[in-house]
Amino acid sequence: DQQVKQNSPSLSVQEGRISILNCDYTNSMFDYFLWYKKYPAEGPTFLISISSIKDKNEDGRFTVFLNKSAKHLSLHIVPSQPGDSAVYFCAASNNAGNMLTFGGGTRLMVKP
């Protein structure tokens, strides 16, 4: 069973608009959530994270929102840029230093 799910395999957004990527999880023991960005033929690159004690974390154009009661998190990118086009993975952990459990990824395409 998938403990972390990204239900949208792809998303297309116009440059300058907001991109919203969603992620759902089932394991209530997860206490830390991360977003990674992946370009073709490269490894995932850490983007932003959030602890379960918070409901929002912001870093420049990127903001992650966590709704613990709904077991849902989202990544907002504003404004979206063509260079943001990549596959985005949501990941979760239940302890510092432990393995990450990943979702299946969402391919974001930002059109100029």
Place this chain on the structure above:
Amino acid sequence: GAGVSQSPRYKVAKRGQDVALRCDPISGHVSLFWYQQALGQGPEFLTYFQNEAQLDKSGLPSDRFFAERPEGSVSTLKIQRTQQEDSAVYLCASSLLGLGSYEQYFGPGTRLTVT
């Protein structure tokens, strides 16, 4: 460079051959992880080292998979008698050990194709 490096980047093996994949973590990173990423899916955990100790190998799919990190730095993932279902990208990641050290830093991966 200061990042995680992996070699080879691409490996083609005939079914039944043994392969060895290498990972050089970020200097000073105590924790090292191996993940397997099938086409169109997210990475899946294989095994975890803290220094030279293999603390979790619950994700290794079969006893044909073996990983080691004898001196607590470089790690090797070995796959014996490769099968077609082993075709995937193998990712290595490292992280600091300590309170709040959730972030893992990934290498570029080794793409293994078993023919």
